[in-house]
Amino acid sequence: MKTNSISKPYFIRINTTLQQVIFVLLLFLCLFPVISPPIALLLGLVVGNLSGHPFLHLNHKATNILLQVSVVGLGFGMNVHSAVSAGKEGFLFTIGSIIATITLGSLLGKWFKVQKKTSHLISCGTAICGGSAIAAIAPVIKSNEKETSVALGVIFILNSIALFVFPIIGHWLQLSQTDFGMWCAIAIHDTSSVVGAASKYGTEALQVATTVKLARALWIVPVALITAVVFKNKTGKVKIPYFIGLFILAMICNTYFSPVAIATPYLVSIAKIGLTVTLFLIGAGLNSSVLKSVGLLPLLQGVLLWISIAVGTLVAIMSFS
Known part of the structure; x- marks a missing residue:
């Protein structure tokens, strides 16, 4: 009888049933x-590279839906007045950092001779909101699957690093909750890692980071x-992040409708669980084949661009706080 083993180059080769059992248990x-x-x-990351992701074909859709639902759930734990205050404070940082990041990304892409569309996707993903920005920009510039995959790979790798590194740096520099939340929202690519890092730092940091990041995500449309x-495409469709409207509605409900406020702790707890599961799935999708497909030059572009925006933003925040 033939064993249904995993053909991909994972470190541990096991049959599909055991692979699924391990994955579901960890989930x-x-x-x-x-x-x-x-x-x-x-x-x-561990299970994705040791035994593999048995449901990889569903991963992108699952993480996208889970992230959006979780972000809306977090909105039930936030106050409109505090969110507006945070949004106003981050407005100038947002505009300046987006322009600077895309400009610097273009220059680095030319310097490293990274393919133009890949370079632009990496720049937009770093400037706005990671994978969501790439998913929105890719059809506009008509990038092929490899160009999009390379850009996503770069962003997801750096996202994973940021989730661990940013809280350590924040505590080391003794950043306030507000300053750390602002820094996360601007300098970490994807919303999932922004919320994950900020939630580890504190409640106020989470509120600031989520609000500023989602306000930043709206810049997907003008960009x-x-x-x-720039790419002379008159037919490209723009994917508008409609779930941000639901996030705002959740904040309004929590602020002005007391019956909703009673359920807030439960809704926020469920949302945080959803975020945790989302990050598990994102990690499981980053197997060795994804890492190898990225290539050195696009990764260098992404790393240098990310370090530049992270350091520049941190210096600006600490100077004006």
């Missing part, structure tokens, strides 16, 4: 508070429209 473990977002990401002009 179930992420439903409990003992597993923090960074640990969930690490578990995903995509400008991109369409």
Whole structure:
């Protein structure tokens, strides 16, 4: 009888049934508070590279839906007035950092001779909101699967590092909750890692980071429209992040409707579990084949761009706080 073994180059080769059992058990473990977002990401990375992700074909869709639902759930734990205050404070940082990041990314891409579309996707992913920005910009510039995959690979690798590194640096520099939340929102690519890092730092940091990051995500639309002009594409469709509207509605409900406020602790707890599961799935999707497909030059572009925006933003925040 033929054994259904895993043909991909994972470190441990096991039959499909055992692979699925291990994966589901670890996924179930992420439903409990003992597993923090960074640990969930690490578990995903370990299982994804040791035994593999048995449901990889569903991963992108699952993480996308889970992340959006979780972010909306977090909105039920936030106050409109505090969110507006945080959004106003981060507005100038957002505009300046987006322009600087895309400009510097373009220069680095030319310097390293990275393919133009890949370079632009990496720049937009770093400037706005990681994978969501890449997913929105890719059809506008008509990038092929490899160009999009390389850009996503770069962003996801750096996201994973940021989730662990940023809280350590924040505590080392003794950043306030507000300053750390602002830094996370601007300098970490993907919303999942922004929320994960900020939640580990504190409640106020989480509120600031989530609000500023989602306000930043709205810049996908103007950046995509400008991109369409630059790449001379009149037919490219822009994916608008509609779930941000639901996030705002959740905040309004929590602020002005007391019956909703009673359920807030439960909704926020469920949302945080959803975020933890999302990070586990993202980690599980980063197997060795994804890492190898990225290539050295696009990774160098992404790393230098990310370090530049992270350091520049941190200096600006500490100077003006």
